Amino acid sequence: xxxxxxxxxxxxxxxxxxxxxxxxxxxxxxxxxxxxxxxxxxxxxxxxxxxxxxxxxxxxxxxxxxxxxxxxxxxxxxxxxxxxxxxxxxxxxxxxxxxxxxxxxxxxxxxxxxxxxxxxxxxxxxxxxxxxxxxxxxxxxxxxxxxxxxxxxxxxxxxxxxxxxxxxxxxxxxxxxxxxxxxxxxxxxxxxxxxxxxxxxxxxxxxxxxxxxxxxxxxxx
Numbered sequence: 001x002x003x004x005x006x007x008x009x010x011x012x013x014x015x016x017x018x019x020x021x022x023x024x025x026x027x028x029x030x031x032x033x034x035x036x037x038x039x040x041x042x043x044x045x046x047x048x049x050x051x052x053x054x055x056x057x058x059x060x061x062x063x064x065x066x067x068x069x070x071x072x073x074x075x076x077x078x079x080x081x082x083x084x085x086x087x088x089x090x091x092x093x094x095x096x097x098x099x100x101x102x103x104x105x106x107x108x109x110x111x112x113x114x115x116x117x118x119x120x121x122x123x124x125x126x127x128x129x130x131x132x133x134x135x136x137x138x139x140x141x142x143x144x145x146x147x148x149x150x151x152x153x154x155x156x157x158x159x160x161x162x163x164x165x166x167x168x169x170x171x172x173x174x175x176x177x178x179x180x181x182x183x184x185x186x187x188x189x190x191x192x193x194x195x196x197x198x199x200x201x202x203x204x205x206x207x208x209x210x211x212x213x214x215x216x217x218x219x220x221x
Contacts, residue, residue, distance in 0.1 A: 005059065008066035016042040019085075024065060026080035027073050028053060032181035037087050098130050101220045103146060109216045110149070110169070110177060110207070112196055114142070117188075119177065119196065121207050128210070131203040134183045136175075136194035143194070147171040147217040152208065161193060166201075167208035171217040179204045 012024060021042045028034035034049040047063040054061045059069050083090060098120050104111035105125040112119045114135055121128045135142040149169050156168040156178065168178040180197035182190055187199070196219070198204040 005068075007060040007062045007064070008068060010062075010064040010066060011070060012042055012065040014042050014044075014047050014063065021046070022085050023080060024073070025049075026084045027077040029084070030077045030080070030185050032185040038085055098127065100125075100127070101218055103216075103218045103220075107216060108212070109218055110171075110211065112177070112217065112219045114144075114219070114221050119198065119207075121210065129203060129206065131198050131200045131207070133177075134180065134188060134190070134192060134197040134199070137191040140192070140194045142175060142192070142196060142219060143172050144219050144221065145172070147219070149211055149213050149215045149217060152211070152213060154208065165195070167198075167204045168195075169208060169211060169217075177204070177207070177217075 012020060017040050019040070021040055022038050024042075025034050025036075025038045025046055028046075028049045029038070033053050034046065036045050050065060050069065051061050051063045053073065054069055057072055059072065082088075098113065098116055098118050100111055100120060100122060101113070103109075104120070104122050107124065109122045110119065111122050112133060117133055118130050119133045120130045149171055151170040153168045153170070154166065156165040156176075157163070158165055160174065164181070165176060165178040168176040170176040175194045175196070177196040177198060179201050180192065180199060183197040184199040184201070
């Protein structure tokens with residue numbers, strides 16, 4: 001009558017072991033809740049990740065996995081690969097050099113290519129660093145054009161979507177370059193609300209520290 005949810009019987013809990021625990025950890029890692037190596041033991045880090053996941057989705061916060069928690073997690077994730085379950089990091093093929101727009105060749109520029117899905121930090125025509133990026137959907141497109149960084153916000157949280165936007169470099173209204181845990185977890189399966197998402201936290205942190213308000217931002221196809 002009062003919309004009070006009660007936790008169900010625990011399917012997995014602190015102290016549990018085995019392949020089901022590895023599957024749980026791998027799925028939590030896919031959506032940015034678990035960050036340690038996958039193991040067979042349900043320890044404190046797994047408990048902490050489950051509690052965070054439950055609290056975010058307004059599921060009774062117990063740190064134990066009941067059927068409601070498991071169903072919600074399965075609905076948001078895919079079956080982990082063998083490599084994910086065994087902490088195997090696949091080798092990356094060499095990345096071809098990024099082709100810069102002519103507007104990126106002078107001065108200090110954050111150069112962003114939609115077709116290449118990459119961002120380059122460029123000084124006087126020389127690429128200092130590059131990183132993968134993700135853009136807005138058809139409904140919330142990232143604007144093309146020449147802009148400038150007008151505000152830097154290291155620990156920004158969106159007032160519109162109530163989502164973290166760490167290391168945000170705002171360049172056009174509410175659109176910014178920033179780190180995205182969702183992009184890191186889901187890759188190009190998702191989209192932003194118009195911002196330029198970066199999945200490499202260390203790379204965007206370095207860009208945030210190196211850039212200044214007033215630096216040029218070029219967004220092009």
